[in-house]
Amino acid sequence: MKALYAHAAHDLRLEPCEDAVPEPGHVAIRMRRGGICGSDLHYYHHGGFGTVRLREPMILGHEVAGEVSALGDGVTGLSVGDLVAVSPSRPCGGCGECLRGLPNQCLNMRFYGSAMPFPHIQGAFRETLVAHAAQCVKADGLSAAQAAMAEPLAVCLHAVRNAGEMLGRRVLVTGCGPIGVLTILAARRAGAAEIIATDIADAVLDFAKAAGADVVLNTRTAPDALKPYQQAKGSMDIHFECSGAESALAAGIAALRPRGVLVQLGLSGDMTLPMMQVTAKELMLRGSFRFHEEFAIAVDLMRKGLIDVTPLITHSYPLIEFETAFATASDRSKAMKVQLEFT
Amino acid sequence: MKALYAHAAHDLRLEPCEDAVPEPGHVAIRMRRGGICGSDLHYYHHGGFGTVRLREPMILGHEVAGEVSALGDGVTGLSVGDLVAVSPSRPCGGCGECLRGLPNQCLNMRFYGSAMPFPHIQGAFRETLVAHAAQCVKADGLSAAQAAMAEPLAVCLHAVRNAGEMLGRRVLVTGCGPIGVLTILAARRAGAAEIIATDIADAVLDFAKAAGADVVLNTRTAPDALKPYQQAKGSMDIHFECSGAESALAAGIAALRPRGVLVQLGLSGDMTLPMMQVTAKELMLRGSFRFHEEFAIAVDLMRKGLIDVTPLITHSYPLIEFETAFATASDRSKAMKVQLEFT
Amino acid sequence: MKALYAHAAHDLRLEPCEDAVPEPGHVAIRMRRGGICGSDLHYYHHGGFGTVRLREPMILGHEVAGEVSALGDGVTGLSVGDLVAVSPSRPCGGCGECLRGLPNQCLNMRFYGSAMPFPHIQGAFRETLVAHAAQCVKADGLSAAQAAMAEPLAVCLHAVRNAGEMLGRRVLVTGCGPIGVLTILAARRAGAAEIIATDIADAVLDFAKAAGADVVLNTRTAPDALKPYQQAKGSMDIHFECSGAESALAAGIAALRPRGVLVQLGLSGDMTLPMMQVTAKELMLRGSFRFHEEFAIAVDLMRKGLIDVTPLITHSYPLIEFETAFATASDRSKAMKVQLEFT
């Protein structure tokens, strides 16, 4: 069995990985599709981000779907052959955060493909994955490619929930990579009445438009494009900041009306904020991180046709072509979501 | 100019009504369509409901749309010929409730077609209506029939907001008249993942199904149909009670999971509740009444194609045929929403 | 070792009970004080309440404090001789409700002295109790009598949290038994600006007054006493209903202003509500049941002198005098909280 390891920046290797037999309560999954996420790209390009650094070889990948190939003892509700989306989130269930209902904040989280603790948590870009049955959500009716979108969609559903009331709201989304565009889909699904999306690349703004954004603005070619929304004390109710760019954060703070909500999704380093506006307009800035029950909801909404992620999956490559896949995923002028094909 | 007056139960009359010239800030509207609401039917059949009784002739109607025919001084943003949905809600803007942001709870409300204070608040079923410009929401792109649905849709959007987080939730709707079916549309628009609808008439359940309910149940022909949802401590997150029937309320209380939310929309008299379950499961029962900013949101969502009310408008009759219209509206086996045509 | 068993209505017996050695993680507690709760009285007088009935002998009691007398393996943070308040709440930690942060709604709850499942959950009125260390909260600085008040105080802190924002609010409390009076203390601690308390017995109203109620009203001798608070749409922000009386519920619904919150604490059977007012004023009715993290908070607030429960503990009797204790506890004209002394 092969898996895709990151050894260091610009050093990915397809290497053997030990096969595992599912313990009780677990299943083996023959991997079908795996999406390349921004954090995978960070490991690939920089060997990590912030203080999170690769210190040993780590299997990448946490946006995956496959077919159940073997069942451990005691597994019910799943059968061999079932297509499943696999949640990369493995909270401990016993720490203080888990027990107060915040499993995404688990103090002992073992999230696939994460260099945060050491030894690192190995990821899911492997031909066969053994996972707990509870991580698997049946995805019949979806393609494996769609099912592998459950994870990033869950991130965005979680962010939309963190933003509070969405029905009839005016929403700004800054940064239209996969997370930004999925947030547009999620915000619309939750009833947003008007969605303004910004980015600095026309290519991704086309995806934002197709996903339902009412207005798309290129803030590189038209730096003042958000001005009309920043009149008086601002006019937007909610801002999803998905770019990690300080200028986007500041633009949103100016565009939000009093008591508006800003949800920061993009991981970023230190950022300088106009705190006077935050205080005087009583804005609410919230971080949003990962997800929990939203993973099953993501699959459910896709299966019912209530959210369609298909247009976002722009490229897929056989596992062996991982170099091309990562290069393509790094090029925002060409790609939205790039996936690896495992079989 | 003619208007439709209710004099007493079963005593509707098309009678002359004084023409008015719009004062500053107001507009005259040539009425086009007016929907018959449950409260109109109450006045028609019973001369009122509860302690609210007709004490003088009152023009009925509060779900209306028409074309602007004259502008008072100082009106901006509207032109003669514009199709507008007209909000029947006229809060005072100065009482304690208005000033704490609850205009739908205004202590001096003058809601069209309401016998609550005396003299009664005259309604909008008249050939020409003079209204404040702020009551008018431009509805270009909609038909007059659709625009006249803004009011009941706003009621349901308000109820959905009162229910809290909707994205990914499991929702029960009891009672599938126009309010129930519009609530299904609104809950879906706000991201409900699963919607179960019940009624005692198959005819309206077909509308519920067409509006997007995942499961429809006739609780007359299958009284135990909700049992599976009431296992253990219940499985539904939210219950919209739109029937006013005590048995529906009780069924929902049994079906709600701990901390579930029950929103009561249907006006009703005293009802007996299983308070032990309410307490032990820590349920939250909320009343929902009318709307405020949701009126403009209703028009906006319809114009953007995000909510389609068209299938609900089953009948329309020229004003002169008001007797037939009210009779049809009273027959749940035939009609969903019945409208009057004014021109 | 002796324990106090309820065999049936009016059949309490002090009988031998097997001694237990603490397993790992557990401690033995030499009981010192145990308060008699309304549910204990229900078993005593009626053999249960509603559908919850005694079907086998059950040890009563769940408001207890004592001294640690032995430590099981692996227990840290507790020493022999420590005075501890013991939480009677034992959620499973693994069910759906526990995992979404609602342990008080645990589907497998084993709450001391509860006839809800069968076999019943045995209670804590015994000379020595073995409990999990996590149930024990150190109470140094408190008397055993005070520590044994942690449980009912926790119930009321939980109810106050369920009511939402309390700072500066106008609060109505109906029913001034121990739960009502502790709710007054808790609501004041949480910042209530004005507290109106009602009951039908002057004796308990004196306790309400002493606990800080600004106004106390006997609604038996002055049935119209709440009228001034029910003018227009009502003037109270929050109503804690602690009496279980339908008339108190109705009076509160009339006194609450629009969007007011009513928290039902008292267990009760079916109750008839004026639903028209609930709907039209958009009231929020919430059940409140038991507690979780509030148990430790209760001990903490008492230890810091931020809540003083001492005046409520009106009587205590040696265990052997349990008959007198239960009789006294049943007489609202004499007793507020009655406790048993175990050593």
Added chain:
Amino acid sequence: MKALYAHAAHDLRLEPCEDAVPEPGHVAIRMRRGGICGSDLHYYHHGGFGTVRLREPMILGHEVAGEVSALGDGVTGLSVGDLVAVSPSRPCGGCGECLRGLPNQCLNMRFYGSAMPFPHIQGAFRETLVAHAAQCVKADGLSAAQAAMAEPLAVCLHAVRNAGEMLGRRVLVTGCGPIGVLTILAARRAGAAEIIATDIADAVLDFAKAAGADVVLNTRTAPDALKPYQQAKGSMDIHFECSGAESALAAGIAALRPRGVLVQLGLSGDMTLPMMQVTAKELMLRGSFRFHEEFAIAVDLMRKGLIDVTPLITHSYPLIEFETAFATASDRSKAMKVQLEFT
């Protein structure tokens, strides 16, 4: 009649000011006490703050109390001789923010002693003030000095409300000037179980301790003092940042547990935040600005003895000694709240 004008930085002058007769609905108030606020000191030392600059002479002051000396027509509920606390907040009541229940965010706010619009809004440090009756809250039972504390206390009550649930919470307050110490009082009043306060001056920490802080830490002399609270993902529930110091903000972000709430009260310029922690811990940062209904609540809580501000009023000077008063107020090693005596 004299008033205290700021002409520019370090240029305060006691100059004549036109007397006014109260219009209908207004009252004249013979000023008694006026507290010097941080913003008054900013005008005094720097001629403004950020982009808010003095451009014409402006009467300072907005924390005032006095005695009603004349009544305009139609005023009820006030009598000549009444001691009143006067709210400096004058929202328009008609803009979008007012009408959605956010008067403190009024788009046309005329808050006393503010250079924000031009012409500036003249302040309340004058011998006689004419104000709308609705700005006046009767303060009988309080001293004028206490009544003049209603304004800063209202700011802190508003902040505490913005922080959400306080009962039983662990609270960090950074910056222990008057606003910080009043926040301690307000948080305790709202049920905070543990309060940690930090500053860089021992003198003010003594006030924090006296106000009820459980732990006070001098982060200048003991820079690592907050370390124990920052273990793992942090342990504090709520952080009130009252210092305007970037380092205090950062320390609080590290000390907050997941989903913790940070309320920024101190006005400040741009600040650099560790956004990675904000995102990963899903913190909620809220600005808090001024107040509205909290002004009357502040008076109410003081009158009932539920909050005692007396120890904070460390100095008062006759109006003529304004130079000494402002110098004293600028010296944190000596003064907490400094007031002017008008008569």
